[in-house]
Amino acid sequence: MADAVLFEFLHTEMVAELWAHDPDPGPGDNIWRWLLPLESWGQNMNLSVLESVGFRVGQALGERLPREMLAFREELDVLKFLCKDLWLAIFQKQMDSLRTNHQGTYVLQDNSFPLLLPMAAGLQYLEEAPKFLAFTCGLLRGALCTLGIESVVTASVAALPGCKFQVVIQNS
Amino acid sequence: MSRPAHRRPAYHKINKDLFVLTYGALVAQLCKDYEKDEDVNQYLDKMGYGIGTRLVEDFLARSCVGRCHSYSEITDIIAQVAFKMYLGITPSVTCNNSSRNEFSLILDKNPLVEFVEELPAGRSSLCYCNLLCGIIRGALEMVHLAADVTFLQDRLRGDSVTEIGITFLKKREEKKYRRKK
Numbered sequence: 566m567a568d569a570v571l572f573e574f575l576h577t578e579m580v581a582e583l584w585a586h587d588p589d590p591g592p593g594d595n596i597w598r599w600l601l602p603l604e605s606w607g608q609n610m611n612l613s614v615l616e617s618v619g620f621r622v623g624q625a626l627g628e629r630l631p632r633e634m635l636a637f638r639e640e641l642d643v644l645k646f647l648c649k650d651l652w653l654a655i656f657q658k659q660m661d662s663l664r665t666n667h668q669g670t671y672v673l674q675d676n677s678f679p680l681l682l683p684m685a686a687g688l689q690y691l692e693e694a695p696k697f698l699a700f701t702c703g704l705l706r707g708a709l710c711t712l713g714i715e716s717v718v719t720a721s722v723a724a725l726p727g728c729k730f731q732v733v734i735q736n737s
Numbered sequence: 738m739s740r741p742a743h744r745r746p747a748y749h750k751i752n753k754d755l756f757v758l759t760y761g762a763l764v765a766q767l768c769k770d771y772e773k774d775e776d777v778n779q780y781l782d783k784m785g786y787g788i789g790t791r792l793v794e795d796f797l798a799r800s801c802v803g804r805c806h807s808y809s810e811i812t813d814i815i816a817q818v819a820f821k822m823y824l825g826i827t828p829s830v831t832c833n834n835s836s837r838n839e840f841s842l843i844l845d846k847n848p849l850v851e852f853v854e855e856l857p858a859g860r861s862s863l864c865y866c867n868l869l870c871g872i873i874r875g876a877l878e879m880v881h882l883a884a885d886v887t888f889l890q891d892r893l894r895g896d897s898v899t900e901i902g903i904t905f906l907k908k909r910e911e912k913k914y915r916r917k918k
Contacts, residue, residue, distance in 0.1 A: 571823055577791075579759075614766065618759070619762075622755070622758045625852075655752065
């Protein structure tokens with residue numbers, strides 16, 4: 566069953582349609598503005614809709630994981646799980662590297678992120694790249710939420726198709 | 738990138754669920770954005786159309802189907818090859834009229850609604866799977882076939898079966914007019 570293909574097509578269509586959706590593009594603490602180069606701020610690129618759809622999916626996926634997969638001893642184990650098992654299940658590859666400052670910040674690096682692969686490598690589509698990462702950031706945040714961890718997840722791209730996801734654990 | 742020697746059952750399930758869950762979240766988001774069911778239905782159809790125009794290339798590359806000689810053959814391929822390939826189901830096909838341009842696909846199982854028990858309150862006219870109609874319509878258009886594709890019956894709306902109707906429309910006469918660009 567070519568499910569991965571269906572998901573990629575649906576994701577591409579959602580990126581094309583949903584980012585333009587927000588009728589109220591006012592300023593505020595929309596963290597997604599941090600990612601965009603200054604020139605594109607005028608475009609009112611609001612990616613929070615995509616991120617929240619991803620969040621719901623991440624939560625739902627988290628709920629469906631078999632119990633034995635979830636016996637984590639500590640926070641780092643959860644992140645390793647996301648990088649290895651979850652990434653493998655969703656994108657048929659593992660995350661390429663995981664770094665942490667051991668103080669609640671993790672940087673997950675994917676050198677060849679499947680949702681960025683269809684676009685030309687390098688810098689040509691750098692401006693568009695955040696749109697293709699918003700859903701996945703939400704997905705990570707949602708999965709972490711189901712596993713009991715509150716976080717803020719952002720992403721950055723230096724050159725396609727590589728990207729980094731930054732996970733900052735929120736302490737209650 | 739190396740593939741694991743065999744997929745653990747859990748991985749396959751997550752992969753299968755990803756599309757269905759994403760679709761559900763999309764529909765939920767559209768229900769938030771649009772009050773009227775018709776608007777959501779239309780939007781799903783439009784998105785499906787966009788997907789279909791690109792999916793058809795993927796389908797043709799994977800399936801190597803030969804040239805079709807009738808609407809009936811095309812509908813059979815949609816049901817037995819395309820649906821099987823992408824959704825793992827094989828709807829049955831019936832022809833609804835003597836001029837053989839109106840067909841129905843009867844979906845016995847529908848993976849898209851696996852996690853949906855019933856339509857949300859106040860959404861009784863929602864065509865939850867309308868994306869599928871748009872996909873079929875968009876794909877057909879890319880192979881120069883115009884068709885109307887709609888849900889004739891829907892189990893989620895209380896009907897006994899889920900039925901997609903495909904009506905092939907007369908081909909536009911190319912000679913009669915040229916599109917102005």
